[in-house]
Amino acid sequence: xxxxxxxxxxxxxxxxxRISSHVALVARAHGADGVIFSGQYDQRLLRSVxxxxxxxxxxxxxxxxxxxxxxxxxxxxQNFFVLVSTMYGINLPDAIAEIREVTETRGLxxxxxxxKMPPDVYELGDMNVAVTNQPSSEVAVLGIMLDWIFxxxxxxxxxxxxxxxxxxQRKGKNVIGS
Numbered sequence: 001x002x003x004x005x006x007x008x009x010x011x012x013x014x015x016x017x018r019i020s021s022h023v024a025l026v027a028r029a030h031g032a033d034g035v036i037f038s039g040q041y042d043q044r045l046l047r048s049v050x051x052x053x054x055x056x057x058x059x060x061x062x063x064x065x066x067x068x069x070x071x072x073x074x075x076x077x078q079n080f081f082v083l084v085s086t087m088y089g090i091n092l093p094d095a096i097a098e099i100r101e102v103t104e105t106r107g108l109x110x111x112x113x114x115x116k117m118p119p120d121v122y123e124l125g126d127m128n129v130a131v132t133n134q135p136s137s138e139v140a141v142l143g144i145m146l147d148w149i150f151x152x153x154x155x156x157x158x159x160x161x162x163x164x165x166x167x168x169q170r171k172g173k174n175v176i177g178s
Contacts, residue, residue, distance in 0.1 A: 003107040004032045004149070005061075005075070006142065009068055009121065010114035011039035022139045023112055024049040024062065030146035031154030032110075034061030038068035039114060057159025072109065072124045080107040082125045085141055086117065089128030096148050098127070103149070110145060112138045 006027040011020045020042075024035040028049075037045065041064055049062045065071045072082060081102045089095070099108075111121060122128060131141040146154060167174040 002103040002105075003080075004103075004146070005034045005036060005080075005107070005109050006032050007036045007038065007068060007071065007109055007111045008114065009038050009111060009117065011037050011042060011045070012114060013040045013042045013045075016114050017042070017045060019139060020045055020114070021048060023142060025052065026139055026143045027146070028053065028056075028058075028060045029154075030143055031150045031157055032146060033059065034063070036068075036071060037062075037064045038066070038071070041066070055162070055164050057162030057165075059160065069120065069124065072111070075107070075109050076124075076126075078107065079105075080109045081127075082109045082111065083145070084111045084117070084121055084125035084128045085113070085130075085138065085145065086122070086128050087130050087133050087135060088122075089130040089133075091133060092129055092131050092145060092148055095127060095129050099129070099149060102126075108149070110142065112142055114138075 006023065008020055008023050020037060027035045035049065046062055046064060053060045053062065076082060083099065111125060129145065131144045162177065164175055164177040167176060
């Protein structure tokens, strides 16, 4: 199986704590192998996501990079295909066959922005992909992209070393573990 990582560009401590956390939660729950944050360094955000992984299982890597351009180039050098999540891209249904073909032999990096994307992101990426060509939530778009990429298989993913586990219930809730 191919590796999938999500790069969250431009995290702002005072503004993006909740959305960046949700990017990480969606990435983890929907099959990605890790999230990389850039922008302002936020130890609280990194710790919070790592605590989720410790409680709910992994594997799922969490890291920060100051130089996102270098990280993109590094991953491209490791044969990663780079998707830029943007409303200006090719709509996902028109791109999914190529994405699935590419990921048969390559890893995948999905770039998710915060503030306005720097122009060189579009040049560093291999493909700009949109979920509709309308403004939307980067969290929702990431979840939809991952679902299409994994074809729904991520919905039954088992997480190793989980201290907490939900037993699905029609009504009420049942969480086991400590």
